[in-house]
Amino acid sequence: xxxxxxxxxxxxxxxxxxxxxxxxxxxxAFDYFPWYQQFPGKGPALLIAIRPDVSEKKEGRFTxxxxxxxxxxxxxxxxxxxxxxxxxxxxASISGNTPLVFGKGTRLSVIA
Amino acid sequence: GAVVSQHPSxxxxxxxxxxxxxxxxxDFQATTMFWYRQFxxxxxxxMATSNEGSKATYEQxxxxxxxxINHASLTLSTLTVTSAHPEDSxxxxxxxxxxxxxxxxxxxxxxxxxxVL
Numbered sequence: 001x002x003x004x005x006x007x008x009x010x011x012x013x014x015x016x017x018x019x020x021x022x023x024x025x026x027x028x029a030f031d032y033f034p035w036y037q038q039f040p041g042k043g044p045a046l047l048i049a050i051r052p053d054v055s056e057k058k059e060g061r062f063t064x065x066x067x068x069x070x071x072x073x074x075x076x077x078x079x080x081x082x083x084x085x086x087x088x089x090x091x092a093s094i095s096g097n098t099p100l101v102f103g104k105g106t107r108l109s110v111i112a
Numbered sequence: 113g114a115v116v117s118q119h120p121s122x123x124x125x126x127x128x129x130x131x132x133x134x135x136x137x138x139d140f141q142a143t144t145m146f147w148y149r150q151f152x153x154x155x156x157x158x159m160a161t162s163n164e165g166s167k168a169t170y171e172q173x174x175x176x177x178x179x180x181i182n183h184a185s186l187t188l189s190t191l192t193v194t195s196a197h198p199e200d201s202x203x204x205x206x207x208x209x210x211x212x213x214x215x216x217x218x219x220x221x222x223x224x225x226x227x228v229l
Binding site for chain 2: 032034036041042043044045046049089093095096099100102103104105107
């Protein structure tokens with residue numbers, strides 16, 4: 001059973017456009033939702049994270065929108081740049097020592 | 113942000129040999145470290161959770177006698193792939209949880225590319 005479903009699998013966006021990646025989770029006990037960015041041959045890097053007590057969090061060009069009732073959260077990348085081309089993973093966990101549960105990833109290509 | 117290092121970054125070995133991968137949290141203490149395996153174009157697969165001073169907890173299907181994990185200090189965890197075979201070739205990534213902050217943020221190392229000939 002996949003606990004975190006991520007879509008789309010791949011995404012092509014024009015430079016300057018908005019990239020949107022969506023995730024849905026099933027376990028209502030999850031209370032920490034990070035997004036990671038991974039370039040080929042590198043480890044994932046934390047981009048931004050949110051907890052369910054807020055509906056939106058913005059850091060620079062990256063915004064997480066969170067809908068607790070729908071059990072969904074999404075990543076928006078504003079003014080997408082070719083340097084943003086990477087694989088993005090959403091994840092979820094329960095506070096404490098539980099491991100992160102990852103989505104399957106979205107390969108983003110930003111074209112000029 | 114917090115830094116997690118891995119060594120080596122790349123290793124090529126012959127079938128049957130053992131390989132040790134080190135994971136260090138450089139500027140924070142990590143009571144918990146995680147080991148992942150990632151195949152090309154796939155997501156991260158959790159192999160085990162490592163708590164300092166105690167035995168690692170392995171995920172279902174991961175052979176604990178083949179993938180030996182030691183978390184001897186608050187900044188170091190090691191993964192030893194024993195008697196490696198070509199099917200063990202993969203990208204191994206560790207992460208460390210920083211418990212000092214509010215978010216229990218998990219930071220990842222740069223990964224180790226293992227190729228078994």
